[in-house]
Amino acid sequence: MFLSVRHDTDMSKRALKIDDLAEEFLRCPDRHGTGSEKWDRYLDRSSSTGKEILPLWVADMDFQSPDVVLDAIRRRTDHGVFGYTHDTPEFAQSLTNHLHEQHNWQINPSWVIGVPGIVTGLSITARLLSQPGDGILTLSPIYPPFLFLPKLAERKSVPVPMHADASAQRWTIDWEALEAAMTPDVKIFWLCHPHNPTGAVFTRSELLRIAELCERHQVTVVSDEIWDDLILDDDVQHIPFASLDHPAAQRSITFVAASKTWNIAGLGCAAAIVPNEHLRKQWRQAGGGLVPMVNPLGYAASEAAWKDGDPWRKKLLDVLHYNKQMAVDAVEKIQDVSCIPPQATYLLWVDCTEWITHRPPGQNHPQKTCEAAGIGLSNGADFGSPNFLRLNFGCPPALLQEGLKRLQNAFE
Numbered sequence: 495m496f497l498s499v500r501h502d503t504d505m506s507k508r509a510l511k512i513d514d515l516a517e518e519f520l521r522c523p524d525r526h527g528t529g530s531e532k533w534d535r536y537l538d539r540s541s542s543t544g545k546e547i548l549p550l551w552v553a554d555m556d557f558q559s560p561d562v563v564l565d566a567i568r569r570r571t572d573h574g575v576f577g578y579t580h581d582t583p584e585f586a587q588s589l590t591n592h593l594h595e596q597h598n599w600q601i602n603p604s605w606v607i608g609v610p611g612i613v614t615g616l617s618i619t620a621r622l623l624s625q626p627g628d629g630i631l632t633l634s635p636i637y638p639p640f641l642f643l644p645k646l647a648e649r650k651s652v653p654v655p656m657h658a659d660a661s662a663q664r665w666t667i668d669w670e671a672l673e674a675a676m677t678p679d680v681k682i683f684w685l686c687h688p689h690n691p692t693g694a695v696f697t698r699s700e701l702l703r704i705a706e707l708c709e710r711h712q713v714t715v716v717s718d719e720i721w722d723d724l725i726l727d728d729d730v731q732h733i734p735f736a737s738l739d740h741p742a743a744q745r746s747i748t749f750v751a752a753s754k755t756w757n758i759a760g761l762g763c764a765a766a767i768v769p770n771e772h773l774r775k776q777w778r779q780a781g782g783g784l785v786p787m788v789n790p791l792g793y794a795a796s797e798a799a800w801k802d803g804d805p806w807r808k809k810l811l812d813v814l815h816y817n818k819q820m821a822v823d824a825v826e827k828i829q830d831v832s833c834i835p836p837q838a839t840y841l842l843w844v845d846c847t848e849w850i851t852h853r854p855p856g857q858n859h860p861q862k863t864c865e866a867a868g869i870g871l872s873n874g875a876d877f878g879s880p881n882f883l884r885l886n887f888g889c890p891p892a893l894l895q896e897g898l899k900r901l902q903n904a905f906e
């Protein structure tokens with residue numbers, strides 16, 4: 495069954511019109527009853543108007559994966575044997591080709607290790623590259639596991655706040671704060687590039703400056719590049735940290751996955767790229783016997799996405815462009831609420847600081863206010879910034895339009 499909401503087509507002033515978007519992105523399957531984390535959150539709650547709360551929070555999209563991916567999964571299930579599976583012969587090679595074609599980064603396929611998820615992979619790096627009590631740096635606000643995983647591994651999280659540069663319309667690094675945070679006990683920098691939740695894509699000069707600092711302080715960069723194929727700004731290019739010509743880049747570890755771009759997060763498949771042979775040998779042991787193998791369908795889907803998924807990705811980018819513009823325009827119309835348009839991802843990081851200060855205590859919780867108005871967003875507090883909300887615009891434009899109407903009602 496397909497969910498379809500009528501879309502009002504008064505968007506013609508934009509470069510991209512609704513008619514320019516591929517049909518398959520204008521609708522989505524009903525995800526109720528599929529165990530969807532996103533849609534199940536509000537199953538037993540409704541808004542103050544009695545309507546279902548539209549979930550625009552956790553970072554998966556509502557679109558079906560492309561046929562090339564679905565067909566690869568079907569071929570694999572037709573085979574019918576799902577025994578213990580390690581990295582398939584095509585996995586590393588298809589990723590290697592993809593990274594070269596998309597990001598001009600030449601890796602050696604032998605550097606690739608399949609992991610059942612990047613969150614798992616980050617936890618492995620904490621144990622591989624540091625000792626209990628050591629610090630793990632990150633730039634905040636940040637995808638929540640970056641803040642809570644260190645504690646689970648008996649390490650310390652060291653968040654360094656980023657700045658919203660309103661004139662440049664992007665989020666930037668506070669270099670003095672970053673260097674000050676590089677105390678001798680800090681051993682790892684978990685970089686999120688492109689950055690969730692701000693959507694910032696770091697430039698070559700920013701990456702080189704990070705490399706310089708990390709080299710000077712003997713910190714290892716672990717770069718989570720899960721969003722690398724969803725660059726929204728035409729004048730922005732993703733540069734893999736490890737592709738820099740710098741010693742800190744050569745000893746870094748990178749994570750990538752097909753999961754965000756081709757909407758297959760539930761298939762539990764990602765890749766660690768570990769150029770250092772010694773670290774690769776210690777990888778499995780650092781998992782402490784807790785890390786399962788990647789499942790065969792995850793491999794099949796990821797390989798197909800990297801090999802044949804680019805035409806679909808380009809059509810997806812049109813929709814995300816369109817949705818981003820719609821979301822940014824809607825937020826601009828709300829008094830005391832603002833945002834910096836993301837350069838990448840399908841996430842909008844919404845600043846409610848002014849709105850909070852103008853509201854009486856007890857009536858100034860942005861997430862609860864939105865839920866009452868029928869839209870479910872991520873709470874900025876989980877990312878280290880309680881005054882913010884994160885909105886996921888990876889859904890059909892009609893659904894987003896309805897969500898944005900509710901967002902505007904929420905703050906009125």
Ligand SMILES: Cc1ncc(COP(=O)(O)O)c(C=O)c1O
Pocket residue numbers: 553610611612613614637686690718720751753759763764
């Ligand atoms: C930056 C970042 N890293 C990792 C993940 C999750 O990756 P995985 O599902 O492979 O653990 C997400 C999901 O939103 C993310 O935004």
